[in-house]
Amino acid sequence: MLELIVGIDIGGTSTKFGLVDTAGKxxxxxxxxxxxxxxxxYIKDLAKAIRNAADSLDEPVEFIGVGVGAPNGNYKKGTIEDAPNLPWSGTVPLSDLLNKEFGLPVQLTNDANAAAMGEMMFGGARGMDDFIVITLGTGLGSGFVANGQLIQGHDGHAGELGHIAYKIGGGRYCKCGKKGCLETYVSATGLKRTVYKLLADHHMDSELKRYSFDDLNTKMVADAAKNGDVVAQEAFEYTGKVLGAKLADAVGHTSPEAIFIMGGLAKAGDLIFKPTIKHFEKNLLHIYQGKIKVLPSELNSTHTPIIGAASLILKDIMTKKGLVI
Amino acid sequence: MLELIVGIDIGGTSTKFGLVDTAGKxxxxxxxxxxxxxxxxYIKDLAKAIRNAADSLDEPVEFIGVGVGAPNGNYKKGTIEDAPNLPWSGTVPLSDLLNKEFGLPVQLTNDANAAAMGEMMFGGARGMDDFIVITLGTGLGSGFVANGQLIQGHDGHAGELGHIAYKIGGGRYCKCGKKGCLETYVSATGLKRTVYKLLADHHMDSELKRYSFDDLNTKMVADAAKNGDVVAQEAFEYTGKVLGAKLADAVGHTSPEAIFIMGGLAKAGDLIFKPTIKHFEKNLLHIYQGKIKVLPSELNSTHTPIIGAASLILKDIMTKKGLVI
Incomplete structure (x- = not known):
């Protein structure tokens, strides 16, 4: 009997799932x-699709648990809370519903925490007890691991670095209702806002002038930067300056061994990593300087969120078996 | 046989120690x-003084461990590293030396981490798994607990909130070599700097004009504020504004149940707590608002650092015995 974990990644448009073996495949x-x-x-449809997928495998299958990554997922309560991009309002007891459906242990957390678990089980954080994962997409997510455990926080909401302040009480408006939040500067959207700010403030030529805000994306800015476009280069430099400074602050909290960055903006490579690392080192307290790695995530497959979600269950199983991970 | 833990608090001028029973007395x-x-x-002198103290008790004593709080104490390595106010330069293997002397388990950490352990064992954080302790003295120290464990960080240097940035790349000079560090604003010294800044910028009458920087202390500023001195009141308001904003950031990292504040500045009571809580709430992401307690430490005896140091050993013992703390 093949033991498999159901890994589920709930997004605003589609819910992806995979059946993951205990080796993370x-x-x-x-x-x-x-x-x-x-x-x-929705739960019935999802369960049906999962069972159909299992039936299509060559060998008999036993599910051993269900891991879920979801926006606003609360690990402690097993709920999704007020997720603006999902069709269910209020608090959804997702873990209970899935447990009722499958009769199996269910663990749920937000996307970035799931990513951190995936990085620990199968990525660059293997063997690390203290690290941070930053996900750069439309917004900025983060997952913290300390003493070998995910920090969930008292109410399950740890790791909301997207909404710490780059500019206290001022700066760019954020959809959360505050101003100056980190993700208004550091994310795919933040990068676009920086491009528009630079185009507003300066009169340099730039190929980015031909794109609407809606059409502009990270890849266009990266391509322009590689072509020598000064606005695009400056946009990455500024983004790295902000990210580097705030990562230095994060180090003052949990003193990690490494920080892994994933998501679309991370794919810009040196364009984002070079300024980030430069300003990170510049802002670090001397006792940390030169000691903390800032690295691209080693999980860059499209399955990362599914593997991360499954890792929530895998970690538990391996811990119970006394296996070191 | 009375089981006692040796709690040691190493300060720049004196090394205080106490023999602490398993009830924290x-x-x-x-x-x-x-x-x-x-x-x-120094170790020989300290050991002699400790044994003399034990001999003076009425009943026979068995030491079961040694806990140490020290500036720049590194829990993972058991060392004191480059502590500017101590007479030993470089890295001192203090745990090894004490272990050799007493033949007992030794645990060492910095002052703020020891305070956090004390708060968890015997203070307001009893029963809490996720909280932060802030110590406000000459500088600002901090200890983080998540999942019921002290966050030490990869290299044992977690919780350096004194040197996270209130003003990134600018602001007040810090003795660490950086600028804009939190403790240059929020600490006994930071408060004095704020008083001097206000006296430099304004021309209001203030009783604080009669004190030199060297003579001025937190109590004088607190007394003046209570007497209606506008400069003194504004200095506390500004200090709370800075602290509240940065504590809101800290919540975005670890999502604690409560934040405990101790040390001289905390004794100013409402003068510091009111503006801190006001600006804390204002800067919090909505999901945290109104949910996180900002409280004075419940450990305000002069023995707090000794009890905190002993708690490092006590926690281990109680965990091994399977006792819930």
Whole structure:
């Protein structure tokens, strides 16, 4: 009997899932739309798709647990809370619903925490007890591991670095209602806002002038920077300056061995890593300087969120078996 | 046989120690000067004083461990590293030396981490798994607990909030070599600097004009504020504004249940707590608002550092016995 974990990654448009073996390999994967406003129907549809996927495998399968990464996922409560991009309002008891459906242990957390678990189990953080994962997408997410454990926080909401202040009480408006939040500067959207700010403030030529805000994306800015476009280069430099400074602050909190960066903006490579590391080192207290690695995530497959979600269950199983991870 | 833990608090001027029972009560305490540049002689003197104290008790005593709080104390390595106010330069293997002397388990950490352990064992954080302790003295120290464990960090240097940036790349000079560090604003010294800044910028009457920087202390500023001195009141307001904003950032990292503040500045009571809490709430992400307690430490005896140091050993013992703390 092949033991498999169900890894589920709930996104605003689609819910991806995979059946992951205990070595972290995705044996089969598929998805359903995240569009049914009736959560009970959604769960039934998802369970059906998962069972169909299992049936299509060559060997008999036993599910041993369900791991879920979801926006606003609360690990301690097993709930999704007020996720603006999902069709269910209020608090959704997702773990309970999945447990009722499958009769198996369910663990749920937010996307960035799931990513951190994946990095620890199968990525660059293998063997590390203290590290941080930063996810750069539309917003900025983060997951903290200390003493070999994910920091969930008292209410399950640890690691909200997207909404710490780059500019206290001022700066750019954030959709959370505050101003100056880190993700308004450091994220795919933050990069676009910086490009627009530079185009507003300066009169340099730039190929980025031809794109609307809606059309502009990280890849366009990266390509322009590689072509020598000064605005694009300066946008990355500024983004790295902000990220580096705030990562130095994060080190003052938990003193990690390494910081892993993943997501679309991380794919810009040196364009984002060079200024980030330069300003990170500049802002670090001397006792940390030159000691903390800032690295691209080693999990850059499209399956990363699924593997991360499955890792929540895997870590538990391996800990119970007394296996070092 | 009375089981006692040796709790040691190493300060720049004197080394205080106490023999602490497993209920956290200090049975006897004393001190020696921290002035012998020969670390081996210092250890012998300290051990002698400790044994003399034990001999003076009415009942026979068995030491079960040694806990030490020291500036720049590194828990993971058991060393004191480049402590500017201690007579020993470089790295001092203090745990090894004490272990050799007593043949007992030794645990060492910095002052703020020891304070956090004390708060967890015997203070307001009893029963809490996730909290932060801030110590406000000449500088600003901090200790983080998550998942019921002290966060030490990869290299034992977690919780250096004194040197995170209030003003990135600018602001007040710090003795660490950087600028804009939190403790240049929020500490006994930071408060004095704020008073001097206000006196430099404004022309209001203030009773604080009569004190030199060297003579001025927190109590004088607090007394003046209570007498209606506008400069003194504004100095506390500004200090709370800075502290509140940066504590809101800290919450975004570890999502604690409570934040405990101790040390001289905390004794100013409402003068510091009111503006701190006001600006803390204002800067918090909505999901945290109104949920996180900012409280004075419940450990305000002069023995707090000794009890905190002993708690390092006590926690281990109780964990091994399977006792919930």
């Amino acid at each position: 995705v044996r089969i994967h598929s998805s359903i739309a995240t569009d049914n406003p009736d959560i009970n129907v | 200090v049975r006897i305490h004393s001190s020696i000067a921290t002035d012998n540049p020969d670390i081996n002689v």
